[in-house]
Structures are given as structure tokens and as C-alpha cells.
Amino acid sequence: MAGLVDFTQPTLYLSAATILFNPTFWNFVARTEYHNKTLTKLAGGNALYGCYGLAVTIFLLGLIRDAVYERALRQQPSHPAMLGFVPQALAVGLVASGNVLVLSSMWALGITGTYLGDYFGILMDEMVTGFPFNVTDAPMYWGSTLSFLGTALWYGKPAGVLLTVLVYTAYRIALTFEDPFTAEIYAKRERERRDAPKKKA
Template sequence: MSLHESLTKMVDFDQQSFFVSAAAIAFNPTFWNIVARREYRTKFLTRLFGGNSQAACYALAATIFSLGLIRDFLYERALRDQPSHPALEEPLVKYVAYVLLAVGNIFVISSTWQLGITGTFLGDYFGILMDDIVTGFPFNITNAPMYYGSTMSFLGTALLYGKPAGILLTLHVLLVYLTAIRFENPFTAAIYAKRDRERAKATGKSVESKKEL
């Protein structure tokens, strides 16, 4: 049996819900990266909220969170439309699924707790910068705990349902998030590097003025 035939038996590609779920998974990080970068360059959301960058950031956070709920709903719906595999219905697989869900949610919740709402939902792009780099758990394990935690939750759900299609969609999730990290990390680093340069420049001026006195 060829790989194509094997995949066709395990994953029903005739189900539209599978591709709708895949599209939603790809859409979310694409959306928030485009919107956040436009906000950074034009402040269009901040202007929309009367110059209140905090309110604008919270509005984007609510939008991203809502889109995440829709994505999760579409993913679960896609899994329900897919065939199960007997090998994924063993008790051991279910235990692994629960562990993945638990660890994944711990990563997501603890990173949100560490960063706060604005730190989690792209506050950097609104000019709401953190004072120092967060190094405590879970950032002492990975620099992208929300993305990897979310990926673990997707995989855990796929195993819990016993759906090979869910494993394939999880690989899609991981690819999308790794791509997002490649775009986000350098841009965020540049934002903080600019802040550090401005601080150093301001400190230098302050020192010079004291010498003159």
C-alpha cells in the first residue's frame, strides 16, 4: 500500500471541515501579525480608540481570543467528521493525550500569567513594553511556551478523539507556529533594541548635562 493510499484510508480528505479547520489554523497568526505590524507602523488601532493604546491592545486581545475559540470549535468539528484509528483508541494513548492536554494548558496559562494581557497579546507593537525579559517558568523551558503549549493541546485532542486527521492538522499547527516565530521574534527583538538605544541615548544626555553643571 502506497503512502497516499494509507493516508487516504486514515484521513477523509473529502470532508470540507478538514480544510476549513486548516484554513482557520493558518489564518489566526497571519491575522494578528499583519494587524499588529500595521498598528506598530501607523497606530491605526490606537487612533481608533482615541489615542488609548491600552484599550486598543485589549480590543485586539479580545479579537485574537475570540478567533482562537472559533478555531478550536472548527478543529473539534473537523475531528468529529474524520475516521478513528483502532491503534489510537488504546488506553495508553488516552493517558498520553491527557498528559499533553495538561502540560499544554499549563504552558499557555502560566505564560499568560507571567506576561499579563498586554505582554501576551502583542502589547509591544502598541508601545507597551515590558521592563525586563521574563525568564521564569515556562520561559526557562522554551522561548515560545504559548505556541508549543497550544500545539501539545492540539495533539492531545487528536489522540483523545483517536483521529489520525488530528495528528496531521497538529503538524500543520506546528508548521504555522514555527513560521510565525520566525517572523515575530526578530521584529519584537528590534522593538526592544530600539527602546534600549533610546534609553542609552537619554541616559547619555543626562550625564552630559550633570557634567556641565
């Protein structure tokens, strides 16, 4: 492994740190918002503006993470087996597929649906079940993972594959926290809807 990955490069660890930081950050902030309405208060009591603020922050953090990742790859050794037409063609296919999953997910969910609006009390009318959610339950995460892997192949860098495994692991762990929490938010709404006629009666 030491011959495939240059572990002396600080950018490798910086890239790993940004990969781990981002989902940890937005999960912490979103849960803080849900319980304490912190961002809503900072936005003058407007939950929508608070969600937009978080959306911009997450988007910018994503750009920084991607830039650090690319810089880290440029400072890593390439492997001959990962260079050539076939790996590059596969790289293009992976990045294209990843972007389709991410962009179509954003289109289906909208800004508030994409950027944790449910933690702000901005819930969707019903669950989205069409593309890309009929392909995977987390198209944003797995699309991003495919793009990371595609970029690693494009540059022919084993270190990129290693970092992609970290991306996959970070997202998989994040989902174990996010999915049950989000499901409970919507379950709570359904309970409140069922109880509403009883209260009126």
C-alpha cells in the same frame, strides 16, 4: 493516507484555514499597529484599549479555531491504534501540559505581554526568564500545539495529527517573523535609553 484521513470533508479544510489564518492575522494587524497606530487611533488614541481590543479578537478567533478543529475531528475516521487507555492517557497528559504552558505564560506576561502589547509601545520592564520561559522560548505556541495533538489522540483521529503538524508549521513560521521584530523593538528602547543622557548633556 487516504484511508486514515477523509479528504472529502469540508471541515478539514476549514480547520486548516483557521489554523493558518490566526497567526497571519495577528502578525499583520500587530505590524500595522506598530507602523501606523491603527488600533490605537480606533481606540481614541489609547494604546492600552487598542491592545485590549486586539486581545479580545485574538481570544475569540482562538475559540472559533478550536471549535472548528473539534468539529473537523468528529467527522474524520478513527484509527484503532489511537484508541484505548494508553493513547487516552497520553492525550490527557499532552492537553494538561499544553494548558500549563499556555496559562502560566499568560500569568507571567499579563494581558498586554501576551497579546502583542509591545507592538503598541507597551513594553515590559524586563524579559521574563522564569517558568515557563525557562522550558521553552514560545510556551504559548508550543503549549497550544501540545493541546492540538492531545485532542487528536483523545478522539483517535489521524487527521488531528495531520492538522497538528500544520499548527506546528504555522507557529514555527510565525516565530521567524515575530522573534526578530520583537527583539528589535526592545533593542530600540535600549538604544533610546542609552542616548537619553547624552541628549540631556
